[in-house]
Amino acid sequence: MEDDGNDKGKNKYSIIVPTYNERLNIALLVYLVFKHLRDVDFEIIVVDDGSPDGTQEIVEQLQNVYGEDRILLRPRAKKLGLGTAYIHGLKHASGNFVVIMDADLSHHPKYLPSFIKKQLETGASIVTGTRYVKGGGVHGWNLMRKLTSRGANVLAQTLLWPGVSDLTGSFRLYKKWVLEDVISSCVSKGYVFQMEMIVRASRKGYLIEEVPITFVDRVYGSSKLGGSEIVEYLKGLAYLLVTT
């Protein structure tokens, strides 16, 4: 079909990073991406949802350091949700591969080379980072958070049988046309969106490979999983049961 990147030298990776009030983290992230991706053609597309903390000014300063062709600022007026942020970023992506990652440094750019390597070795359409295998892991979660995470995972594995060990992780590498294809059929929000993406991709028969990643939760308390999140998750699960 489209350019699947059999020729290593021609591959370009577009890293889409949605931000909201990440002025410090986006700077650290950009530095780390440039540090760890040395011999790779890539661009970073920052989709900022009108952060009041000056995230966009920092991105402009970073453009002065690294170049406007390497760091693209594609802001939106207000907070419009994660799924549409990826679609917005995709419109401006010039690579044949797209990487999606969080700006808060819970996803470390040092894993990017292993995503790329895995894709080149296997020709996979999607490489997804998983926290739940050897070499992966999580830091900063209390017992309750771990318990809900495991419970949610067992439930989803038993009911959906997706063939992927980490459904709600959002550190992933896609062939660009595959992401465009999958994202158009997804309607969920938040982290249910990540689950819907990978389940739909799996049902469509795309080859999905996994690489271990570690997940350091630095913003303590922000990822508390409350009752409403659990209800959202169960609704998402039911939705995927009847639609995929």
Next chain:
Amino acid sequence: MKRIIKIITLLVAVSALWIGLLQTSVLPHSYTWLLPMYSIVSLGCYGLLMVGVGLMRFPTCPHEAVLLQQDVVEAKEFLKQRGVDVSGSD
């Protein structure tokens, strides 16, 4: 086929098997009547066991937090020299 159809098909097949067992009385009726209860209980046990095992073997990475902190210091140093404003709380 939608996932829910697959699951319902499986449930229907299992119930058909169970009704068959009731009709033919291969097993004593009192046993057969209890079979659905046993299967629900064992399914629950399986779930709890999987969650328990998952919790016990939950991979953690405290050293990664330390490494990240070093990266943060290094990045701040580099960016500050090049005129990027990295002040502000972390």
